[in-house]
Amino acid sequence: MNTQTMTLGRAQLSAIEQTDEPSLVEALRDIAPDLASLAIGFVYGEIYPRPGLDLRHRQLVTVAALAAMGGLEPQLRFHLAGALHVGCTPVELVELMNHLVVYAGFPAALNGIAAAREVFAKQGVAVNAGTPAPDQGGSRFEAGLARLREIDGEVGERVLASLEDIAPDLGRFIIEFAFGDIYTRPGLDLVSRELVTVAALAAIGSATPQLKVHMHGLLNVGGSREQMVEAIIHLAAYAGFPRAINAALAAKAVLTERPPERH
Structure with a gap:
């Protein structure tokens, strides 16, 4: 590493760590x-x-990847604090953990919340539980289906269709819970939700079909090709080069499937 790179790196890390x-x-x-x-x-x-x-x-992507992989609490706490230092709010970080329930499971989300609680206490940050999600009532399925179509479009509907002859209730849970309960919550905008979803799935490393669906979703809701590719490059530092390379190849396939104007 040359002196200029080391100097820049120290300054960047010191700013994140304060x-x-x-x-x-x-x-x-x-x-x-x-x-x-x-x-x-x-x-x-x-x-x-x-x-x-x-x-x-970058900090939201890092937190999502570390929480999804699990067992990395020291680094997770460090980057939760870093996220606060660069302008992320406690509500956003808590909502990120709520969101990860869908992709990394309740244990990962619960462990992530425990780490966040420690960081908030150490930083003296007042935790606002945020605004409760609106009660969808009887329209939960309809709200979830509308959100799925908005984010994933035809790709998401093909996933649901593939479950009809083997696990139709799983498809219903995807609509009602993942998209009806989670994606309709306040606290994270849709681009951020899809970025952390891509980060979590890429870091887990064994969910390439779902990763591709949410790469489409990220682009559908206004995320850019540059954000998607840069998130993957960023993940090389935290999830390793093999997973980053696999995610980059998934992104290449997704971009090939889309017309240039939808990149």
């Missing part, structure tokens, strides 16, 4: 100082300054 000196340097000084240098120089000196994804969305 410290004069990144804690990673001292934490690894006696065991793996070169690992600290590699992380600072590459992740924060080369990846974070790239255009295409703002710092707020």
Whole structure:
């Protein structure tokens, strides 16, 4: 790593951590100082300054990936704090965990909330539970179907059709719970929801068909090709290059399926 990259990386990490000196340097000084240098120089000196994804969305993508993978609580807490430092709100971070229920399961979401609670307490952040989602009443299915069509379009409807002869109730749960209960909630805009969905599915690494559906969804709701590709590049630092490469190939397939004007 050259001096300029290291200097830029230290400044970027210090801004996220809100410290004069990144804690990673001292934490690894006696065991793996070169690992600290590699992380600072590459992740924060080369990846974070790239255009295409703002710092707020980079932290949301990072939190989603770490929470979805599970077992990474120290890093998750670090980036939850970093998300607050760069302008994400507690409501957004809590809603991100609510959203992950659909893609990473309740255990991952519960562990994510526990980490968020610790960070909020340490930061002295008042936690506002947010505005409750509107009661859909008898229109829950209709509200979910409308939201699914808005986000995933024909691709989402094909997923539902594929379940009709084997697990029709699973299709109904996708509509009523995932899209009727979760996607209609306040707290995260649709582009952010689809970005964190893409991040979580790419980080999990074993859900390529669903990843492609939500790459389409991200583009359908106003996310850009640049945001999608940059989120994948960003994930190389947290989920590894193999998963990032697989996600990039999925994105390539999705873009090939779409007319250029819908990129």
